[in-house]
Each structure stands twice: as structure tokens, then as C-alpha cells.
Amino acid sequence: MDLKEEINLLMPQITKLTAFKLSKSQNELNNISWHKGESNTDLEFSELAKKKCVESFDEINTNKNLFLNVEIPDLLLTFKKGDHKQRFKIELKSTKSADRSVPGSMIMSLDPNMWTIFCLRKESGFEVRYGRYHLGMSRSTHDLFQDRSPRPRLQFDNFQNVNEEPNLEETNIDKSFFKHYARSAVNRVLDPKGRGSWQDDLVKEIIRIAIKDQKKFKDI
Secondary structure, eight states: OOHHHHHHHHHHHHHHHHHHHHHTOHHHHHTOOOSOTTTTOOHHHHHHHHHHHHHHHHHHOOOTTEEEEEETTTEEEEEEETTEEEEEEEEEEEEOOTTSEEOOOOTTTOOTTSEEEEEEEETTEEEEEEEEHHHHEEOOTTOOOOSSSOOOEEEGGGSEETTSOOOOOOOOOOTTOHHHHHHHHHHHHHSOOSSOOHHHHHHHHHHHHHHHTGGGGTTO
16 A cells, blocks of 8 residues: 555544544634634644644554645645655634535635545534535525635535444536526526625526527527
8 A cells, every 4th residue: 555545544534533533622712812813724723633633643643654734825735755755734624604604615626535534613502523524515595706716615514423324425526516506696687585796697697698599699
């Protein structure tokens, strides 16, 4: 077994145990200053997660020749065995929003199968979940499209409980996402729900132009 294969087997368990340890660290989580600095990187959360990740690796690892170095923000893991190195990442997310979600990363640049740990900050404490990134990706029938690469939201409730065994399923996501956002745009015009947007007016105008001069668009 080469190093990459070995780490691929370790990563689900390291992520699960790290998330479990974080969920049991209520006092430490409560003492964190969240969203410090210009980039909102939750550095103190990353530092705590790093501590728990190293502890988890030490508990799980049975190979005396395998070593781990962890850097932050997020968790940037470098595994080393002899002269060989492999780098992996555990994405860290947190929110206290009422809908229990956060904006995701730009879909053109993300790895939908990377392991993720998500902390929900509540009045009564902290809840932690984990799983592959794609498990948390949320799409609705009335999504707004973005002016850059789409950033599907991550829904806390879609991730796994820290007591659940890791879901190892991987995915190949259609990173263009254009069909979904086109359908959502039409839905927002034909069946408005919630707050309107300038995008709705733009789509209406595009539809009017297309209907008025249908021959111009017959070859699309």
C-alpha cells in the first residue's frame, strides 16, 4: 500500500474523531473569539481543531514511520513517511445563522470530496458535524445566480453526526451548474417566493427579448 492509499483510509477516521473531540470541547469553543481579522478565518477555531486533529492522529495511527504536520487556517495536513509526503485538507466551517448554513466555496475551484468539519454556534452551546464537502451542498428551486463562479451554500444539517460512521461516497459534480441556475431563475419569475432581486427583472427582460424576436434565437 502506497502512502496516498494509506492516508485515504485514515482521513475519514481522523476527521470523525476530530469532530467528535471538538463537540466535547464546549468550554474551549465558548472561549473562542470568532471571526477575527479581515478575512474572517476563525483562527482560534482552526487552532483548536488543529490540536484535536493531532490528538486524533496520535490515537489512530499505528504506523510508527508515519508522521503528521498540521497548519492553519482550515486544517492543512502533511503526512510524511520516509522521503514521501502527501498533503490533504480538512475544510472548517462555522455559523450562527438562523438557517444553519453558510456560503460555500466557488464550485469551479473546490474539491467536493474533501473532508469537512462544521461547527454550529447556538445560544445553548455548540454542535459539530462532519462529512465530505458534497454532503452539505444545498440547492433550492429559487437560488439566485452569482456574478462569478457559483457558490452553493453548505447546510449544517446535511452533514453527519459525530457518532455516525463516515459516509465514504464520492461524487463528480457538474461544476458548470448553469442548468440549475437557469431553472431557478425561471422559477423566480413564474413562481415568486420570498424577497425579489434585480436578477428577476433581468431575467424577465431577457425572456421578453427572446419572445419578441424568436427567430434570432432559433439556433441556440
